[in-house]
Amino acid sequence: MADQSAIENVQFRIRRDASGAAAWVRTAWSERKWFRWGIIAGVVGFVLMLLFWIFLAWNLPDAKRLLDYEPPLPTMVRGIDGEIVDSYARERRVQLRFVDFPEQLTEAYLAAEDKTFWSHGGVDFTGLVGAVIDYVSKIGSGDRAKGGSTITQQVAKNILVGDEYSVTRKLKEMILASRIEGVLEKEQILELYLNEIPLGRRTYGVQAASRAYFDKDVGDLELHEMAYLAILPKAPETYSRTKNFDQALVRRNIVLGQMAENEFITPAEATAAKALPLGIVEMKSRRRSADAGYFLEEVRRQLIKDFGETADDGPHSVYAGGLWVRTSLDVELQDEARDALRAGIMRYQGNRAWKAPIATIDLDEGSWAGQLQSSYLGISYKDWRVGVVTERAGSSAKIGFADGEEFPLANLPNALKAGDVIAASPQGSGYRVRTVPEVSGGFLAQNPQNGRVLAMQGGFDARLGSFNRATQAMRQPGSTIKPFVYATGLDHGMTPSTIIPDRRYCYYQGSRLGQKCFSNFGGGRGGGEYPMRYGLEQSKNLMTVHIAMDAGMPNVVQAIEKVGIGSYNPYPAFALGAGDTTVQKMVTAYSALANHGRLPQSTVIDFVQDRSGKVIWRADKRKCSSCNMPEWDGKAMPRLKSQGVQAMDARTAFQTVHMLEGVVQRGTAVTLRDLGIPLFGKTGTTTGPTNVWFVGGSPDIVAGVYLGFDTPRNMGGYAQGGTLAAPIFKQFARNSKDKFSGDPFVAPKGVRMVRVSRKTGKRVFDGWPGTDPKAAVIWEAFKPDTEPPRTTRQDEIAAKRDEILALIKRGRQGATRRPAAEPSPAAEPEETSEAPSGD
Numbered sequence: 001m002a003d004q005s006a007i008e009n010v011q012f013r014i015r016r017d018a019s020g021a022a023a024w025v026r027t028a029w030s031e032r033k034w035f036r037w038g039i040i041a042g043v044v045g046f047v048l049m050l051l052f053w054i055f056l057a058w059n060l061p062d063a064k065r066l067l068d069y070e071p072p073l074p075t076m077v078r079g080i081d082g083e084i085v086d087s088y089a090r091e092r093r094v095q096l097r098f099v100d101f102p103e104q105l106t107e108a109y110l111a112a113e114d115k116t117f118w119s120h121g122g123v124d125f126t127g128l129v130g131a132v133i134d135y136v137s138k139i140g141s142g143d144r145a146k147g148g149s150t151i152t153q154q155v156a157k158n159i160l161v162g163d164e165y166s167v168t169r170k171l172k173e174m175i176l177a178s179r180i181e182g183v184l185e186k187e188q189i190l191e192l193y194l195n196e197i198p199l200g201r202r203t204y205g206v207q208a209a210s211r212a213y214f215d216k217d218v219g220d221l222e223l224h225e226m227a228y229l230a231i232l233p234k235a236p237e238t239y240s241r242t243k244n245f246d247q248a249l250v251r252r253n254i255v256l257g258q259m260a261e262n263e264f265i266t267p268a269e270a271t272a273a274k275a276l277p278l279g280i281v282e283m284k285s286r287r288r289s290a291d292a293g294y295f296l297e298e299v300r301r302q303l304i305k306d307f308g309e310t311a312d313d314g315p316h317s318v319y320a321g322g323l324w325v326r327t328s329l330d331v332e333l334q335d336e337a338r339d340a341l342r343a344g345i346m347r348y349q350g351n352r353a354w355k356a357p358i359a360t361i362d363l364d365e366g367s368w369a370g371q372l373q374s375s376y377l378g379i380s381y382k383d384w385r386v387g388v389v390t391e392r393a394g395s396s397a398k399i400g401f402a403d404g405e406e407f408p409l410a411n412l413p414n415a416l417k418a419g420d421v422i423a424a425s426p427q428g429s430g431y432r433v434r435t436v437p438e439v440s441g442g443f444l445a446q447n448p449q450n451g452r453v454l455a456m457q458g459g460f461d462a463r464l465g466s467f468n469r470a471t472q473a474m475r476q477p478g479s480t481i482k483p484f485v486y487a488t489g490l491d492h493g494m495t496p497s498t499i500i501p502d503r504r505y506c507y508y509q510g511s512r513l514g515q516k517c518f519s520n521f522g523g524g525r526g527g528g529e530y531p532m533r534y535g536l537e538q539s540k541n542l543m544t545v546h547i548a549m550d551a552g553m554p555n556v557v558q559a560i561e562k563v564g565i566g567s568y569n570p571y572p573a574f575a576l577g578a579g580d581t582t583v584q585k586m587v588t589a590y591s592a593l594a595n596h597g598r599l600p601q602s603t604v605i606d607f608v609q610d611r612s613g614k615v616i617w618r619a620d621k622r623k624c625s626s627c628n629m630p631e632w633d634g635k636a637m638p639r640l641k642s643q644g645v646q647a648m649d650a651r652t653a654f655q656t657v658h659m660l661e662g663v664v665q666r667g668t669a670v671t672l673r674d675l676g677i678p679l680f681g682k683t684g685t686t687t688g689p690t691n692v693w694f695v696g697g698s699p700d701i702v703a704g705v706y707l708g709f710d711t712p713r714n715m716g717g718y719a720q721g722g723t724l725a726a727p728i729f730k731q732f733a734r735n736s737k738d739k740f741s742g743d744p745f746v747a748p749k750g751v752r753m754v755r756v757s758r759k760t761g762k763r764v765f766d767g768w769p770g771t772d773p774k775a776a777v778i779w780e781a782f783k784p785d786t787e788p789p790r791t792t793r794q795d796e797i798a799a800k801r802d803e804i805l806a807l808i809k810r811g812r813q814g815a816t817r818r819p820a821a822e823p824s825p826a827a828e829p830e831e832t833s834e835a836p837s838g839d
Helices: 002-031 033-057 063-068 103-113 125-137 151-161 167-183 186-196 206-214 223-231 242-261 267-274 293-307 331-349 368-375 478-491 532-537 541-551 553-562 572-576 583-594 650-666 670-675 721-735 793-816
Strands: 075-078 084-088 324-327 385-393 396-400 406-410 420-427 430-434 440-446 453-457 499-503 505-508 515-518 526-531 605-609 615-618 680-686 692-697 702-708 752-757 777-782
Touching (some): 075 293, 103 151, 103 223, 223 267, 242 267, 293 324, 331 440, 331 453, 331 702, 331 721, 368 385, 440 583, 440 721, 478 532, 478 553, 478 572, 478 583, 478 650, 478 680, 478 692, 478 721, 499 532, 505 541, 515 541, 526 532, 526 793, 532 650, 541 553, 541 572, 583 650, 583 680, 583 692, 583 702, 650 670, 650 692, 650 777, 670 721, 692 721, 702 721
Parallel strands (some): 075 324, 406 430
Antiparallel strands (some): 075 084, 324 605, 385 396, 385 420, 420 430, 440 453, 440 702, 605 615, 680 692, 692 702, 752 777
16 A cells, blocks of 8 residues: 555656646747757757768668678689699789788788777777868868778778768768678788788789789788888878889888887887888789790680679679689690790791881870880790880881880881881890791690690780680691591591592583592692502592592581581582681591590680689589499499590591501601601691691690681792691600600501501511501501402502503603693682692
């Protein structure tokens, strides 16, 4: 009862006081203006503050995003041995964990940027007051006020809100900083900061900056170097310039003093560090362990196609996804491929005169050095450099380079003029003009078993242009197409010992076009009959056409298409290499020959990993469910299926390779014989000649090369595949001989090796093959029940008689006849503008 009375008493007092207060407010509101306006102002102010807060905070990014934040990282490219050979980056970034940063380095940044970092909650209000005063004092001056931002605020700025110079951005930054402190640990915040802070020279993060300024990793930095990196966040573009190094030195020493005041280092350590110079090294260009520009550009193209270029294209983009790419690039083979192709180009170039500049620059359009630098033209050959002619007056001229330096220029061609971008090499106190060859070509080497491209050179130098002649140039292959014509003959009842006529072949094309006749290389009409092997070894056009027509041209073009060379109409000219194709396609087709008819997929990328190491793409898509068993189940070891598609009969492929070994031993590629390793291959020369080729190799490495002008034109009558292209492969193979196993080509099941007469193709029983390449008796490969009959003495006598008669007849014809005029290619629908010839 007493308790109830007490409660009622309290309630009465509250109602009395409230009514009294309300009465007082009503009286004050009606009688006192200052009270009324004060209330109004307070309410309006509160509403405005609420609206302003909503305006700032309602669309701010969620600080929790930082928990899963993945910074844009470059794509790193590895070679076949796992070593890094290149990276695709527009910014220099390297991400480290907090424990990877040296303690003194983090202390240097705390001393320079945020000495209360470990104690504040995201905003340092003492520093903020100073920043506000500085901002007010600089209003209207155009100068930017000092930031006063904590490290947490800088993380918010760099990652979440951007770098806009405004009061609202600063307020948003403060709000986010307090939120970040509630989401992340201090170590996590500092890790983000040290990895993301822009530090000049296109670097983000201290590891990338350490490499750019001192060519060191952060763990190798000395105290004075750490202090220099710590001053860069304030003004990276100022303190990184040579002209401002004195300012940088003063600021660095201030930071060292602050480190000593905060007891991060001793005064003695600070004094010793202050006495040292900045120690900045010159900015180094991106280096590669291999001059593999064409190969790496091919990799980049494929990655962009599959994953996109920028972060907007997806999480695994080339320039932001932090991919790790394992390629098949063999650095040593790449160097040899580059050197061999260049040497072949320079041999052909000889003493030919300078024709035209690499490019031209308008000297009236701003800085010539800037234009040259932005062109990204360059050359990596001996001591040559790419520069621009800045002056030309009669017999004197000057050349300038991308670094702004100018030198006298000698050895001036008459056509040289100011603005021409040229190659030059040092001579005395100046430079002399060098001629970049007009002729070019492509080279590609790959593993025939799996199609992994080991080396690729698409021209003289990738810095002069990205057009890749190994993969993009469509050229006529000439006689390098012939092995697939012969293979078609083998599939349609012929054998390497089948006698083929080496006689002029003509066929009727209809009333409008009339009769078309073929001839051998050089216009010869042939004579006699020879085993199929002889026709391939000596690259006889007439024998090839006879084989193609007997086997059926539809079958020939079908076989060519199956190995990926190209899709052609069934006209005889395509049996001699009239259709266009690429070096890469030809090398892959020859790989099928060396791989028992299995056509591999030519690849430059083995697999791609995301930034965390997970494989997200693999070239070899074969599955092996039992390969990762935790315990052996007692069954046979799991075996993967063979790679590639069976595009040819395995026996046919080996028979063709066996004949192509003869091309190296005694045919048009005999220059390769002294290498002393098992090789097969075929040379090719197209009419003009406009292209010269060689494709071939060993069971381990198959390579192809061509030379020719980008706009096809006559290379000169002496240009042949055996004299220009085959020596390029020879230099490549000789200088990388340790990469070739030396193993012989192994016959597949169902092939019988039989002794035959090399000249007649007949079977022999009373002789054995010798080591002489021109021995009368050789081993020949046959399918079962296709072996030739035994030769007799009468057969040998008849063959010798026919050979002598053919030579006599040929000699008489050469003395009396004139070469028959060939029909115009324009009148022949089945031939291209550059008709093929033998080689």
